[in-house]
Amino acid sequence: MSAPLLDAVRQHLAETGAEPTPAGVVAALRAQGRLLGDAEVLGVAAELRSELVGAGPLERLLADPEVTDVLVAAPDRVWVDRGGGLELTEVTFADAEAVRRLAQRLAAVAxxxxDDAxxxxDARLPDGTRLHAVLPPVAVGSACLSLRVVRPRAFTLDELVAAGTLPPGGQRLxxxxxxxxxxxxxxxxxxxxKTTLLSALLGLVGPGERIVLAEDSAELRPDHPHVVRLETRPANQEGAGLVTLADLVRQALRMRPDRLVVGEVRGAEVADLxxxxxxxxxxGCLAQPYIDAARVGRHDEAPPAPRGMGTDGAVLAGGPLLTGAP
Incomplete structure (x- = not known):
């Protein structure tokens, strides 16, 4: 279907307030003087629905169960990660403006x-997908989109061993x-x-314990019957309503947690934890994007280490230092 006809159908639906159903698309096509077969009408309806309420050209990539990340660097540079590193796809956008429109629509959904201001x-879509987008001129040339797909099922430690994420016998430790x-x-x-491993570990917690999660973006999906999930919130346009990770940690401590879990520790919240x-x-559990064990606890780069945390960073509050990589 040509771009001008697609735009005309979209405009007709917007003006009439009709839903992008097959019947609505047929009426819009008739208004344009076009007669199409059933297969073509269904194709137009699917394409319009993807453009209006879906992820547009990225829809089929996000639907792939093997895809964990979708990255858009330019209209003709769309990458995916299926677990074996980044791969350039054949998916393209019409132009840089189409990438910008999709980024703004997904942000609005979240x-x-x-906008320019x-x-x-950085947001979470209703289905749990993590969205990050940057517009020009901060992003040079084209808006950049990063989508992290959150799968609803948590893996077990045995499955992680079978996949090679953990060494044989590591699950026992x-x-x-x-x-x-x-x-x-x-x-x-x-x-x-990191998130996959932490979710699997939390699934081992006894069913009689209460887990309270504090995250920037709710990504942890532990298989556990008693989980309370807290998520940060940015300030509104008036600058009010900001809820930080440090705020969540302090509130979580008042919620009788048996296990307090903080995802993506990056700032002052680590002191409260x-x-x-x-x-x-x-x-308690926390995740950090990267940590250099030789630098943890140095007074010029981190807060003073509380009791139980060695200066070599190998022990944190009496527990081991884990890595999210095999």
Whole structure:
């Protein structure tokens, strides 16, 4: 279907307030003086629905069960990660403006603002997909989109061993660590499996324990019957309503957590968490995008280490230092 005809159908639907159903598309096509077969009408309806309420050209990539990340660097540069590194796809956009429109529409779906005054956004879509977008001129040439797909199912440690994420026998050590209620840190680079590993570990927590999660973007999906999930919130256009990760940690401590879990530790919230772990809150967990064990605890780069955290960074509140990579 040509772009002008697609735009004309979209305009007709917008003016009449009709839904992009097959019947609505047929009426719009008739208004344009076009007669199409059933297959063509259904194709137009699917394309319009993808453009209006879906992810546009990225829809089929996000629907692929093997895809974990979709990255748009330019209209003709769309990359995916299926677990084996980035691959350039054949998916393209009409132009840079089409990428910008999709980024702004996805941000609006997530309830966030994305425009020249606020040229970037980090949000979670209704299906759990993590969205990050940057508009020009901050992003040179074209808007950049990063979509991280969150799969609803949590993996078990045995499945991680079978996939090669954990070494054989590693699950026994991790299971014993969780059962002993040791506090631990999961660290690793982007895409190394921090969230997957942490979700699997939380699935080992006893069913009678209460897990409270505090995250920038709710990505953890532990298979556990008693999970409370807290998520940060940015300020609104008036600058009010900001909820930080440090705020969530302080609130979580008042919610009687048996296990306090903080995802993506990046700032001052680590001080509140470490203080809690050293004052009776056992079995806490936190994740960090990257940590250099040789630098943890240095006074010029981190807050003073609470009791139980060695200066070599190998022990955090009595627990081991884990990595998200094999």
């Amino acid at each position: 309830g966030r603002r994305l 606020r040229p970037w956004v 991790l299971r014993a660590m969780v059962e002993a209620r040791l506090s631990f840190l999961v660290s690793g680079g982007t895409g190394t499996g 470490l203080a809690a772990l050293n004052t009776g809150h056992e079995g």
